[in-house]
Amino acid sequence: MLKYIVRRILEAIPTVLGVTLLSFVMIRAAGSPVRILLGNHYTVYRAAMLSRSLGLSKPLWDQYVIWLGNLLHGNFGYSYTYDRPVVGLMLQALPHTIIIVVVAVLAAHVFAVFLGSVQAYFENTKFDQIVTVVNYFFYSMPTFWLAVLLIIFFSIDLNWLPSGGIVNAQLSNPGFGDWAKHLILPISALFLVSVAGWARYMRSSMREALLQDYVRTARMKGASEFRVIFVHALRNSILPLITLFGLSLPVLLSGALFVEEVFNYPGMGLLYWDAVNSRDYPIIMGVTVFIGLVTVAGNLIADILYGLIDPRIQYR
């Protein structure tokens, strides 16, 4: 098992390197940070000086090798705009992202597995049809648009929840309640878009499982319908979803990016977004590496989970 994990991590290294190389080249094609950094003080001379001091006048390949060398020493570089180490900025933003992503993912999975299962059981009834339509509605809606709609409805029209940030600056002593309030809308936006997709997968996977012979055997034994669905069919039908879960982590993170931008929520997504706008290469590359690692870890976790749930799988 340990050998398997180590092998999988080693195998992932070329992929992560490829991703970094690609982003390195592409972000430079999007334009230089020099003009943005200098703003009104821009002169050709100053631009050339700044370019040199940031190491941007070297050939692209050399720049990449230098960056990679630093990375291997755990050095993600300095942000151009904040003038602080990228690692510090990422570590500051990370907990905020983790909290909304983890809560949204867990809640979305539990709910989607339940919803999809019930839908499959009541296949083609009014209930199933209505849920399917609602699912499509959320599934086809862009994340940022959903986030905007949530703000319009719950923050502006109803004035129930804050529209962004993580603290209310007007409160002298903002506590846990205030913080939690700020989390509700970003989490809801991520939750809704994920539930819709997952419930659809779960519905078809459960539908398939309910047709299997072992389900009939369970009924023959006298198991209740609840037991048939949630004990006998469920464990089999979440297997394909676990693989999908690993693959969907990057998609989820990109969802978080839009959500954080719309809600002005100070997580990794917002950090990345601002960095792209100011061409802050070190941050962009730092976050890219992070997303690459999360993707690898997600796939690995999915594989291990799969093995825990399906006794037919053996790791070598």
Add this chain to the structure above:
Amino acid sequence: MHKRCQTTLPGGAVLSNVLEVDSLSVEFRINGEYFHAVHDVSFHIESGETLGIVGESGCGKSVTSLALLRLLTKNARVSGEVSYKGRNLLDLPDREMRQIRGNEVSMIFQEPMTSLNPVYKIGAQISEALRLHTQTTPRRAWQQSMEMLRSVGIARAEGVMGEYPHQLSGGMRQRVMIAMSMVCNPQLLIADEPTTALDVTIQAQILDLMRKLSKDLGTSVLLITHDLGVVAEMCDRVAVMYAGEIVEQGTAKDIFHNPQHPYTRGLLNAIPKLDAASKERLQPIEGNVPSLTRMPKGCHFAPRCPLVFEKCRAEAPGLFRVEPGHLSRCWLNDAQEGN
């Protein structure tokens, strides 16, 4: 319709019927229309006896057996009466039906390879039956399941309890199925072609096992098969099915020594004679079982029957009594015809 609830033996002992099936019909909805897969099937099973249902592939054997425990898919419409100890299973509330399933009436399926849940241990799957129907502790249930595994001839019972279905052969899986369905000591075991998917030597072992268990525990058996050899070995009485109907019914002796229906005779002729002296060729019945959507109008067997005549194509025969307890669905057995 005449109904027997009890049979009085010459000695005066009273045998009650475990199961009485009266005009059972099953229709499937196919493209919005209902078609009969099983039509007007009636039979009974006496306590302790083994009734065989024989017929070619597709004649409705599995559908009949699944209908008894209400295990058919949602596109099925079932009518008639399935009376178990005086209660009609077909309109029992779900909760009461579940108390009977796996406990008083249980079933073994045709497909040993896929009938066990791939993600649970054998031990968990067998003891589940006990835990659903009795108040035993998990430990006791596990222990009892292991003993049951031993009595179905698995020597390595302790090891197998902790294994998963994919680690077992087809024959072993069918033994596990038998253990699972017998662990609550049911009154009636429905075995739908329990050996069809297994190779010949394993087949004989499984049949021996079933015969022994049913005798030891006094379980009645409904044995479904397409193999008349199996019937001859195992069954007290036999119902021959063709295209969703029972075409002949009687004791094993009636069926083997005095077959009436041309279909039964055809089946008997199709048994290969192992006796080396006889150079008789296998005589399978020409043609195929008609599909649900294309049932012939009169007698369902008419298109394949060597003795067919005018009336067979026009009108479906009822079940005629040949002797007490021996019935045949053939116009040739209609006493009024003067045969």
